[in-house]
Amino acid sequence: MKIMTCPINGPRPISEFITAGAVKPMPNPQTADDLTWADYVFNHDSVPGVKREWWCHTPSNTWFIAERHTRTDEIVRTYLWEAA
Amino acid sequence: MPLRLLKFGLVKSYPESRMFRQRDRLRPTYDAVIIGGGGHGLATAYYLAKDHGINNVAVLERGYLGGGNTGRNTTIIRSNYLTPAGVKFYDQSLRLWQALSETLDLNLFYTNRGHFTLAHTEASLRTLRWRAEVNKHYGIDSEVVDPQTVQAACPHMDLDCGGAPVMGALYHAPGSIARHDAVAWGYGREADRQGVEIHQQTEVTGIRVEGGRVTGVETIRGAIATPKVICAVAGFTPRILDWVGLRSPLKIHPLQAMVSEPMKAWLDPIIVSSSLHVYVSQTARGELVMGASLDPYELHSTRSTLDFAEGLAARMLDLFPFLSQAKVVRQWAGMADMTPDFAPIMGKTDIEGFYLDAGWGTWGFKATPICGKTMAETVARDRNHELIREFSLDRFSKYALVGEKGAASVGH
Numbered sequence: 001m002k003i004m005t006c007p008i009n010g011p012r013p014i015s016e017f018i019t020a021g022a023v024k025p026m027p028n029p030q031t032a033d034d035l036t037w038a039d040y041v042f043n044h045d046s047v048p049g050v051k052r053e054w055w056c057h058t059p060s061n062t063w064f065i066a067e068r069h070t071r072t073d074e075i076v077r078t079y080l081w082e083a084a
Numbered sequence: 085m086p087l088r089l090l091k092f093g094l095v096k097s098y099p100e101s102r103m104f105r106q107r108d109r110l111r112p113t114y115d116a117v118i119i120g121g122g123g124h125g126l127a128t129a130y131y132l133a134k135d136h137g138i139n140n141v142a143v144l145e146r147g148y149l150g151g152g153n154t155g156r157n158t159t160i161i162r163s164n165y166l167t168p169a170g171v172k173f174y175d176q177s178l179r180l181w182q183a184l185s186e187t188l189d190l191n192l193f194y195t196n197r198g199h200f201t202l203a204h205t206e207a208s209l210r211t212l213r214w215r216a217e218v219n220k221h222y223g224i225d226s227e228v229v230d231p232q233t234v235q236a237a238c239p240h241m242d243l244d245c246g247g248a249p250v251m252g253a254l255y256h257a258p259g260s261i262a263r264h265d266a267v268a269w270g271y272g273r274e275a276d277r278q279g280v281e282i283h284q285q286t287e288v289t290g291i292r293v294e295g296g297r298v299t300g301v302e303t304i305r306g307a308i309a310t311p312k313v314i315c316a317v318a319g320f321t322p323r324i325l326d327w328v329g330l331r332s333p334l335k336i337h338p339l340q341a342m343v344s345e346p347m348k349a350w351l352d353p354i355i356v357s358s359s360l361h362v363y364v365s366q367t368a369r370g371e372l373v374m375g376a377s378l379d380p381y382e383l384h385s386t387r388s389t390l391d392f393a394e395g396l397a398a399r400m401l402d403l404f405p406f407l408s409q410a411k412v413v414r415q416w417a418g419m420a421d422m423t424p425d426f427a428p429i430m431g432k433t434d435i436e437g438f439y440l441d442a443g444w445g446t447w448g449f450k451a452t453p454i455c456g457k458t459m460a461e462t463v464a465r466d467r468n469h470e471l472i473r474e475f476s477l478d479r480f481s482k483y484a485l486v487g488e489k490g491a492a493s494v495g496h
Binding site: 015019034042046047049051053072 | 321322323326331332333334335336380382383384385387389390393422436480481482485
């Protein structure tokens with residue numbers, strides 16, 4: 001099985017992890033217009049490449065960021081948000 | 085037929101002509117260029133020529149015909165969807181399917197099997213009732229049946245399902261399967277006969293847009309001028325949208341499938357369990373074609389995994405314990421272009437002359453004929469066909485999503 005390295009628990013099988021999608025800055029919901037908000041909520045940069053994604057090691061509920069190539073599935077780096 | 089077969093045995097050269105002509109070179113201009121030589125692209129080319137008389141058309145395919153998701157799906161055809169937009173659309177598709185072997189003069193091995201969607205929880209039974217009511221309202225043959233009816237149609241099934249008993253099912257009598265690559269060949273052959281040019285191994289490398297309208301495409305075999313480009317490339321869509329500066333919610337996930345060794349015919353209906361994430365049918369050749377849910381995270385790849393085969397095999401055994409000695413002979417994946425509301429993205433875009441046929445996730449094969457029909461009309465008249473109005477790309481910026489939860493491999 002594919003292995004992912006949790007910044008707290010070390011290398012673990014990928015089935016222990018879930019992803020919550022791309023790391024992207026949230027526009028201010030009070031001031032953003034509908035188009036900006038729709039773009040933030042729905043649209044996704046899907047061109048393959050190294051992407052920053054939110055992942056969670058579910059048994060320990062550790063949320064962290066993974067840099068992963070979305071074409072080769074190579075996990076380049078994982079780190080906690082605080083370390084970013 | 086036997087006399088025709090005799091001819092094959094007696095003549096020295098192969099008596100059938102090729103399915104379509106091999107063109108030496110690209111013309112400098114076309115009235116329309118279709119990117120992607122899968123079922124959708126070829127069907128669009130066919131109906132453009134047949135229904136609208138536009139045959140100065142090139143279909144550009146980077147690999148070989150039907151080598152993408154057209155040849156990678158599990159060939160199930162049905163129309164028992166959940167939303168009115170989906171039901172109307174897929175119902176028209178099913179009608180076209182039923183006559184398609186004759187339309188294309190090619191045996192597509194279209195066989196009507198009946199389709200059971202199993203429910204293992206009260207919640208999924210509720211969704212199935214909802215689906216049945218929407219279906220009936222639009223005249224689709226669809227009903228909720230009890231476990232005994234499922235058992236009668238499929239005596240080999242263990243209704244206990246390893247501890248998640250079957251509580252009922254949605255039965256859709258018109259559910260069918262067809263030979264998927266023949267669909268690409270059939271549409272390709274007929275499009276070719278109408279004068280459409282099919283160019284394989286012709287990768288598109290760019291799209292020319294000037295002043296907000298399409299002027300041509302660039303390929304590895306040279307540039308082409310054209311006022312209309314139809315993009316029907318499934319998992320490659322995001323890369324093409326990026327060239328023309330359009331944003332979309334598409335996310336690419338691998339969708340894997342596998343087949344067993346051939347065995348005696350024992351499974352007549354198509355069986356789907358969305359709770360167990362299994363769908364299975366038996367082909368005319370006796371193989372079990374099995375699919376499950378999407379891979380859990382975004383990936384632009386057609387790699388297969390052992391995790392998938394193990395997981396699907398385990399759930400197959402919950403349904404059919406007697407298969408424990410059956411062997412899996414092939415496994416593969418396609419790149420599914422998923423949308424957040426499980427409905428496609430079709431029709432005109434903000435760029436004039438750029439038409440999109442995408443977002444086909446796990447529901448594209450069954451839509452092949454109606455996609456071709458509606459996209460062809462959309463392109464010919466430069467106006468979205470009535471059936472695809474709700475599927476346009478701008479529905480996301482208008483917060484007008486479709487919410488098609490009747491799609492395959494979607495958890496309920």
